Amino acid sequence: MSVPDLNLLVTLDVLLSEGSVARAARRLRLSPSAMSRALARLRETTGDPLLVRAGRGLVPTPRALALREQVSHLVQEAQAVLRPVATPDLGQLNRTFTLRTREGFVENFAIDLIARINEQAPGVRLRFVEKANRDSTALREGTVDLETAVVDKDTSPELRTQALFGDRLIGVVRAGHPLSQAAITAEGYAACRHIGVSMRFLDQGPIDRILEPLGLSRDIVTTVPGFSSALGLARSSDLVASVPARYTASLRMGMHSFALPFPVPEFTIAMLWHPRMDADPVHRWLRGCLREVCARKPMAI
Template structure:
């Protein structure tokens, strides 16, 4: 059997996208051409690969079983065929897309951009806002680098912890909690709270920690970002619990109180797809991002 590497690329796109039209757009070919490739794949493998279920197409058990293997094989082929070049930062022309938590953009984004511009003036950075739902852009190569507080579950996504900080309680100046001396867990729980959640969640690990002490709190609202939460706190007696590094950088006009609970530190992870493990420009960017995030204060 004669091997056609174009079929491997087509199979990878079809399995990633689950759609003939989307796979065609990804490989910059026409939908009829992709349909013909799907037909050849079906004849070659003896499997339907994708079957129609209503308005969508569903991968067969065989397709699901080989999805990761196909992707890895394609990356290996591309690695073999791509010439190895030394990285010349002074002539590098590339745009990197970064999806970072909003507080991390404010905290470390300026330092990262300054370092990039100093070393590679032809490189541009696109910072994207986090989505309220989990998105596949990292695995699809549409996002180069993520930075947030969550470890990935996908085996093909790399993660490295680059920083951590304790949590503090942010309140307005003159807040009742600032006049009671030591803030106990009971006094903390009795206050009215905000949560910070891009998904609008009203509960988090704080509630579990309070429950272990036999305490509960009243959460009156959820804000999508720390910056929005600070705006609520400035004019009310609400309290919000946030990473200390974020609060010190973005809420200098607020009072920061120790959290009277045992809570794991807020961790920052750098995430990327394994396709970029040996990409020299990506390695360079990861190192700069690692430094910017680790030294942000």
């Protein structure tokens, strides 16, 4: 079965609207002979004369009259599909977005993000889900709209990424802890008992790799999967938590935070999304809101 030339729909729409080969040709910027050939093809395709001579003009056949409204509607719908998406009316939006983040993000950024979104789009809802691994399947399948992560060699190359803020690891202890009473050395820090933070419960992290050339190692007495859990333990014990400064600013209220007594490289927290959402104007607006909220949080100890 041959596939019909859908371009003929536009030609038919103009011919039925103008009722004249010459006027239809001018409107479509074609020569009269080219329009006559197009009409011949339409007659062959539909099996109907469509426009027939009546005196000095053309009149539509019953089939043409029956098709006129339907063809016009189809052409308008096709033009709407191919037209760039208009700026969305944020005030009328009714949509839910799912964000996958590590523990601590909600406590530190969600309130400001919700308030920022509510200013323009009160019908938009946010659903936060825990990030238990680095797998990008949820973004690919569309069950997650946006994710936050440290971008590195393990990040899927198919994803779009944009930096949100730079961060660095700091030490945190309860108020009154011995480390809060005097200058901290690398030896004094390493000699304490520590809380490890790892989603995969690894025995060593970036701090341990930094300490190793210095001949030092941490005594990690427990490992937890998230920053708020680590800070909760440190708040009520003499254990030391090492967490990102900006990511945990709200979680560390009332605790003593300190710069680590050895060079620690900064890293970048980014947002990630699947390419199919790249041009969605509402998704683009959401990304702008998240970027703006994260930029407000200063690096603080």
